[in-house]
Amino acid sequence: MISLTVNGKKRMVDVKPDTPLLYVLRNDLELNGPKFGCGLGQCWACTVIMDGMPILSCITPVSAAEGHNILTLEGLGSIEKPHPIQKAFIEEQAAQCGFCINGMIMKSKALLDKTPDPTDHEIIAALDPVLCRCGTHKNIVSAVRRAAKEMKK
Amino acid sequence: MKDFLLTRRQFGITAAGIFVTFTLAPELVLSADQPLPGALSGTPMLDAWVLVGSDGKITIFTGKVELGQGLLTALCQIAAEELDVPMSQIKVVSGDTRLTPDEGYTTGSQSIEYSGTALRFACAEARALLLEKASAALGVPANRLKTAEGKILSVDGRKLTYAEIAKTDLLHHRATAKIAPKPASQHAIVGKPAGRIDIPAKLTGLPSYVQDMRMPDMVFGRAVRPPGPRDRLEGVDIATVRSMPGILSVVRDGSFLGVVASREEQAIAAREALQQSAKWRTAGDLPDAANIYTWLKKQASVDEIISEKKSPNAKQVVKRLEAAYTKSYVAHAAIGPSCAIAVMKDRKLRVWTHSQGVYPLRRNLATVMKMNPEDVIVSHVEGSGCYGHNGADDAAFDAVLLAREVPGRPVKVQWMRDDEFAWSPFGSAMVMQVSAGLAADNSIADWQYELWSNAHSGARPGRPGGINLLAAWHLDKPFAPSSPRPVPVPPGAEDRNALPIYDFPNQKIVRHLVKETPLRTSALRALGAYANVFAIESFMDELAVAAGVDPIAFRLSYVKDPRARAVIETAAAKASWKPGFKSDGTKGRGFGFAKYKNIACYFACVADVEIDRKAGGVRVTRVVGAADAGQIINPKGLEMQLEGGMIQSVSWTLKEAVTFDRARVTSRDWADYPILTFAEVPEIEVHLIDRPEERPLGSGEASLGPTAAAVVNAVSSALGRRIRHLPISKEIIKQAS
Numbered sequence: 001m002i003s004l005t006v007n008g009k010k011r012m013v014d015v016k017p018d019t020p021l022l023y024v025l026r027n028d029l030e031l032n033g034p035k036f037g038c039g040l041g042q043c044w045a046c047t048v049i050m051d052g053m054p055i056l057s058c059i060t061p062v063s064a065a066e067g068h069n070i071l072t073l074e075g076l077g078s079i080e081k082p083h084p085i086q087k088a089f090i091e092e093q094a095a096q097c098g099f100c101i102n103g104m105i106m107k108s109k110a111l112l113d114k115t116p117d118p119t120d121h122e123i124i125a126a127l128d129p130v131l132c133r134c135g136t137h138k139n140i141v142s143a144v145r146r147a148a149k150e151m152k153k
Numbered sequence: 154m155k156d157f158l159l160t161r162r163q164f165g166i167t168a169a170g171i172f173v174t175f176t177l178a179p180e181l182v183l184s185a186d187q188p189l190p191g192a193l194s195g196t197p198m199l200d201a202w203v204l205v206g207s208d209g210k211i212t213i214f215t216g217k218v219e220l221g222q223g224l225l226t227a228l229c230q231i232a233a234e235e236l237d238v239p240m241s242q243i244k245v246v247s248g249d250t251r252l253t254p255d256e257g258y259t260t261g262s263q264s265i266e267y268s269g270t271a272l273r274f275a276c277a278e279a280r281a282l283l284l285e286k287a288s289a290a291l292g293v294p295a296n297r298l299k300t301a302e303g304k305i306l307s308v309d310g311r312k313l314t315y316a317e318i319a320k321t322d323l324l325h326h327r328a329t330a331k332i333a334p335k336p337a338s339q340h341a342i343v344g345k346p347a348g349r350i351d352i353p354a355k356l357t358g359l360p361s362y363v364q365d366m367r368m369p370d371m372v373f374g375r376a377v378r379p380p381g382p383r384d385r386l387e388g389v390d391i392a393t394v395r396s397m398p399g400i401l402s403v404v405r406d407g408s409f410l411g412v413v414a415s416r417e418e419q420a421i422a423a424r425e426a427l428q429q430s431a432k433w434r435t436a437g438d439l440p441d442a443a444n445i446y447t448w449l450k451k452q453a454s455v456d457e458i459i460s461e462k463k464s465p466n467a468k469q470v471v472k473r474l475e476a477a478y479t480k481s482y483v484a485h486a487a488i489g490p491s492c493a494i495a496v497m498k499d500r501k502l503r504v505w506t507h508s509q510g511v512y513p514l515r516r517n518l519a520t521v522m523k524m525n526p527e528d529v530i531v532s533h534v535e536g537s538g539c540y541g542h543n544g545a546d547d548a549a550f551d552a553v554l555l556a557r558e559v560p561g562r563p564v565k566v567q568w569m570r571d572d573e574f575a576w577s578p579f580g581s582a583m584v585m586q587v588s589a590g591l592a593a594d595n596s597i598a599d600w601q602y603e604l605w606s607n608a609h610s611g612a613r614p615g616r617p618g619g620i621n622l623l624a625a626w627h628l629d630k631p632f633a634p635s636s637p638r639p640v641p642v643p644p645g646a647e648d649r650n651a652l653p654i655y656d657f658p659n660q661k662i663v664r665h666l667v668k669e670t671p672l673r674t675s676a677l678r679a680l681g682a683y684a685n686v687f688a689i690e691s692f693m694d695e696l697a698v699a700a701g702v703d704p705i706a707f708r709l710s711y712v713k714d715p716r717a718r719a720v721i722e723t724a725a726a727k728a729s730w731k732p733g734f735k736s737d738g739t740k741g742r743g744f745g746f747a748k749y750k751n752i753a754c755y756f757a758c759v760a761d762v763e764i765d766r767k768a769g770g771v772r773v774t775r776v777v778g779a780a781d782a783g784q785i786i787n788p789k790g791l792e793m794q795l796e797g798g799m800i801q802s803v804s805w806t807l808k809e810a811v812t813f814d815r816a817r818v819t820s821r822d823w824a825d826y827p828i829l830t831f832a833e834v835p836e837i838e839v840h841l842i843d844r845p846e847e848r849p850l851g852s853g854e855a856s857l858g859p860t861a862a863a864v865v866n867a868v869s870s871a872l873g874r875r876i877r878h879l880p881i882s883k884e885i886i887k888q889a890s
Contacts, residue, residue: 016418023417032365033358037488038570039421042823045488074358086356093348093789096797097221097538098355099489105356128831131823133488134221134538135800137834139793 007075017063033073044103088147096134191270196254202275205319216256217264218248220539223790235276237300248533258510262851337845346789363534374555375424377410383436390430402558407629454665467658470590478688481810483580489537490573491544495552506549507536513615542675547623571821580677581607585688595700599659608637610646612675650682655711686858703732723779728759743866745859754855760863766890769883783847798856804829
């Protein structure tokens with residue numbers, strides 16, 4: 001059994017230690033936020049935050065997450081009570097298909113926690129590895145700007 | 154699984170408290186002079202499109218599906234507008250063989266034109282029927298009643314809700330389309346920005362995609378593909394893999410190989426083990442990538458003169474200019490690889506898929522599985538962004554083949570990244586050859602255009618003459634794919650937008666559809682229009698330079714359509730285009746224009762670029778576009794579709810080419826096939842010209858061709874040399890420098 005702390009809750013899972021964290025989060029803990037995009041650590045659709053750092057859950061073995069705090073998209077806020085970043089993304093309509101957005105929001109969360117007032121350059125640098133195919137980049141950057149503003153209030 | 158074989162009637166009762174009975178209308182033959190508008194002509198019953206629930210909630214039905222383009226939100230706006238109910242009271246049911254009209258595929262930016270028009274007329278008529286019923290109930294003439302917020306209000310102060318009125322089979326009527334929808338001047342919802350109805354759930358981690366579906370007893374499947382397209386499986390160690398942990402089934406049927414496991418990572422491990430032990434007979438029949446364009450032109454093809462025009466008034470040709478343009482194979486490269494779930498029980502089959510056409514997929518599945526189509530239910534659930542015919546249908550068939558092995562258990566098949574890159578159909582490589590005869594005054598007297606391409610259409614499931622499902626070609630008793638067939642212009646396919654929008658006195662346009670398909674190709678956003686617009690708009694620039702005329706003024710001299718002129722002029726004005734641009738050797742500026750499919754959205758844009766001659770780098774700094782999509786349903790949605798197309802086009806144009814050797818596709822992950830990232834995305838602006846009294850025009854694919862052309866023209870202006878190949882690789886820039 002492996003003990004995980006996900007979104008503030010202790011969870012026990014009976015899986016092999018080398019199982020990628022992504023499959024445990026999605027299939028055992030039934031979370032939808034982190035997405036399977038490549039399984040190779042290239043696209044960041046699977047991003048979760050571990051102890052404040054964005055990580056690629058598709059190439060992180062579940063054993064490496066034991067004893068750490070894992071935050072997923074669900075841990076930020078809900079549809080009724082969205083986190084300011086989720087709210088900003090909704091207000092900017094910063095999604096087309098939305099498949100990459102988990103990575104965008106989680107990377108933004110990690111950025112804004114460390115850099116509450118980022119420059120456009122810092123936003124772009126933080127999000128650059130996260131791939132988006134629909135071409136929603138402009139609205140995503142606007143959403144992060146808006147979130148930064150809201151969170152300072 | 155409780156809704157395994159839910160009927161539409163049960164769906165109505167259980168899911169939405171709907172009591173109006175639904176029966177499929179018989180095939181209706183309408184007289185040619187009175188066709189019902191939009192998709193009503195194929196599905197004429199009002200209650201096939203709209204139902205009023207006993208709780209006052211409205212359910213609308215569409216055979217079109219959400220692909221990430223915001224379609225369902227736009228359709229919801231249309232229905233809310235005509236019915237006078239808030240959007241929040243409307244539930245949209247889409248793409249389901251039990252529940253919705255058969256509207257074929259969601260393709261070609263036609264959904265608003267067909268499904269939207271049907272819903273508009275159906276909802277207008279539904280509202281009129283509700284008013285008529287209320288008039289009788291209240292004893293007040295219908296013209297003394299009005300509707301608002303899902304209620305009927307009488308001038309005397311009495312109110313009735315829609316739910317109170319719609320107590321019989323009120324909407325079980327054949328549409329007449331005699332009730333005129335609201336004129337644009339009365340629109341309160343259509344034409345205004347509306348938040349996408351799907352976005353809040355997606356952004357907070359609620360299940361939104363087929364990838365997010367979980368069911369009791371669900372198990373996980375993976376397919377093991379051959380290395381190359383026509384390789385054959387000669388042997389594989391199935392026994393060892395069967396003994397791996399969690400393995401429920403290993404399936405081999407001819408060269409189709411797949412595995413079902415209790416857990417996802419177990420299925421992945423088994424897939425890897427099978428890949429390692431499998432022995433394939435390599436076909437090695439792919440053409441030489443270095444000579445692919447020569448190869449294309451040498452193949453047997455279906456040739457057609459798609460336009461020929463000769464004017465007796467044409468000026469005499471005194472000189473000819475000619476050029477050939479080429480474009481690589483491009484991949485869909487969706488962020489999420491294809492995924493599907495299937496379950497088979499008592500010779501009934503249920504499939505959840507992000508296919509663009511649930512009914513056509515059902516037809517192919519029923520044929521291959523030797524089942525009655527009625528015993529197969531196919532439901533659309535969103536997947537990752539869809540830009541055309543990707544692996545969705547193939548993943549669905551993989552799931553069906555694996556579900557057969559574990560009856561009663563839903564099997565979720567998730568393609569891996571390399572499955573998606575190597576096996577989703579590509580947008581075809583193309584060659585475009587163009588020549589112009591110039592008169593003494595440098596005007597174009599004659600235009601000759603030829604193109605060579607593999608199919609961009611006709612390779613989807615449900616097309617006649619074959620089975621278009623990947624695994625079906627690998628079975629022990631294989632099925633053949635259907636043979637590609639040309640699509641008449643407009644809309645065309647390979648030759649989409651090959652007809653110049655410009656008015657030339659003499660012209661001849663020839664399409665060569667190459668049948669031999671070494672790499673699987675099919676519809677990718679904009680089809681042939683991306684490359685044809687690139688070629689036409691590049692050559693127009695070349696001719697303008699040769700004539701010493703500003704490229705935009707040069708184009709305008711061949712354009713009469715006032716809407717086209719307005720779009721061109723708006724883009725030029727908003728980008729502060731000034732004739733006589735001179736590059737300093739690094740900065741470039743270019744223009745591109747097209748009317749998508751020659752019948753849909755007008756789009757023009759100006760691109761600014763900077764080049765780094767030494768490193769071969771191109772940076773697109775800014776693209777300013779203008780569009781006329783007729784009546785605008787959702788300005789925010791339209792803007793995002795156009796902007797998304799512009800960014801995707803910059804990505805294709807600067808970076809994207811599928812790579813392959815003689816045996817296999819070699820671009821199999823994001824390192825082999827990079828796409829545009831944040832740091833490379835240009836500043837983007839789109840200006841919309843609203844035409845509220847005009848028909849809405851398909852726009853989802855309109856910006857790709859013109860953006861490519863503007864970027865190429867800008868790079869060529871910076872280089873002082875003409876670029877005639879896409880993508881504009883570093884090597885091309887270095888060689889031209």
